[in-house]
Amino acid sequence: MRRLIKSFGYAFKGITWAFKTQPNFKFHCAAAALVLLAGYGLKLSSSEWIWIATAIGMVLSAELLNTAIEVLVDLVSPQYNIKAGQVKDLAAAAVLLVALIAATIGLIIFIPKLLPYVA
Template sequence: MKNPNDSFIRGRIRSLKFAFKGAWLLLTTEDSIKVQFFVAIIATILGFYFQISNVEWMIQFLAIGVVLVAESLNTAVEKIADFVHPDFHVKIGFIKDIAAGAPTFAAIISLIIACIIYIPKFNLLF
């Protein structure tokens, strides 16, 4: 909630506090985010192990970020839908299924990016 007595800087700091609280809530309560975050850590470890290039790091972190953002927005849509209509409803189910498609697309593209980055590096090992 915006406090009318806050200065511009104080308002931004307050917004950051809420943003970090939201990220923490996602990481500590949502299984899908936990899984995606774990995969992101594995990808980061692989990046150090294979010494990927700066461009590969940028693309990898962009892909990780897109997946986490999509998963977060999907969670928000699901929570709102459940709040608005807690009982089963065909239209709410349709909305939630569509929202679930976003992180699915992001994860598939991230997997393709990971293959492009890491398959050549695994081939060098063998």
């Protein structure tokens, strides 16, 4: 049990480090907070909340994995290396793809709810 608790501590340490040092992670957290506030204000249904939570979780997880890959690449290849750059670019592309999917989910959910306020 002690080992399990310790592993959660390491995970929270990683999240805290990412939030303190990674501007993109901060941006995604701020965007998530805005989406959560909008969802609360627009009274999303349970199924809509499931999609929003999944999208937020995917984006934050992808950003954390991207950061981990970047840190590891910097460790094993401190000098410029074309392959190291490609690995970092691919990890960043994965975050972009997940973020675009999340934005699409958000648009599908929020546009119909916001249209009455625009018209």
